[in-house]
Amino acid sequence: MTLIELLSSYEYKKALFYTNFGVPFNIIDFDDKKMIDDALNLIDNHNIYYYDIFAIPDLHYEKYSLLFDNELKWKSHESFL
Numbered sequence: 001m002t003l004i005e006l007l008s009s010y011e012y013k014k015a016l017f018y019t020n021f022g023v024p025f026n027i028i029d030f031d032d033k034k035m036i037d038d039a040l041n042l043i044d045n046h047n048i049y050y051y052d053i054f055a056i057p058d059l060h061y062e063k064y065s066l067l068f069d070n071e072l073k074w075k076s077h078e079s080f081l
Contacts, residue, residue, distance in 0.1 A: 004036060007030065007053075007055050008030045008031075011058050012030065012055045012056070013030050013031065013058040014028065014029050014030065014055075014058075014061060014068075015028050015030070015053045015054060016028075016053070016072075017052070017053055017054075018053075018054065019047075019051065020048060020050050020051070020052070023075060024072050024074065024075040026039065027068050054068075
């Protein structure tokens, strides 16, 4: 069983992935296998070595979704610095 399958079995449906450098990458929907595969295919041991995953149970997602959105906004602003 993969980590994503394990999280899904405990009602985690989405997670914010961070690159190994701590940069927010994207909100990944665990039901979207293509999105997961696309993210994993970017691991190249040069630019991305692994992801850190910040997962929130689906029951609490609405409460914390602003945190996810703000992290991604920070990422988009950082690229302009």
